[in-house]
Amino acid sequence: KQEVTQIPAALSVPEGENLVLNCSFTDSAIYNLQWFRQDPGKGLTSLLLIQSSQREQTSGRLNASLDKSSGRSTLYIAASQPGDSATYLCAVSLVETSGSRLTFGEGTQLTVNP
């Protein structure tokens, strides 16, 4: 059974700091990995999608890497801003499951202090 773990569970940093969020998964037979952002009481916003054949994706101040063989992904946020405060979720799509069904981690709750 696929398990997705995110470390740390919560993180508080001062504005301007570069930071790394970690995600690990137990089954390396994945189609892709997605990073999402969830604001309190809101839905999920897709940040980055990495296909299993890719090593990384970048969007603005965000960079996500994928090491499928070791079952790890990192989300790097450069020059963090208070507006980055949210819960960040990592999710994987497994080869053995149907469609693009995702298995989610518990999330990292990020607070960026002004």
Next chain:
Amino acid sequence: NAGVMQNPRHLVRRRGQEARLRCSPMKGHSHVYWYRQLPEEGLKFMVYLQKENIIDESGMPKERFSAEFPKEGPSILRIQQVVRGDSAAYFCASSLHSITGELFFGEGSRLTVL
């Protein structure tokens, strides 16, 4: 350029009543997924549907819960005889492709059972 639309955003029901949650996928998307987020827990997969077909309902409780995605109209998640433990945020997501598709989520429907 409407995203995934869910309604109602908030729903209050008394124990024993029925709850109907609706989801219109992004334009052109024929794959719909329902997820549930219980308070202080991560997102859990419930059901995956394509037009007029249930592909995978392995995450949906066997009793009281049902889902459909008719040829015309939105996908419906129906919960009969609701209990307090059904209180949660229910998220719908859609994708363009079945296997490697990026999932796009709606804002969620928050069900409160009194």
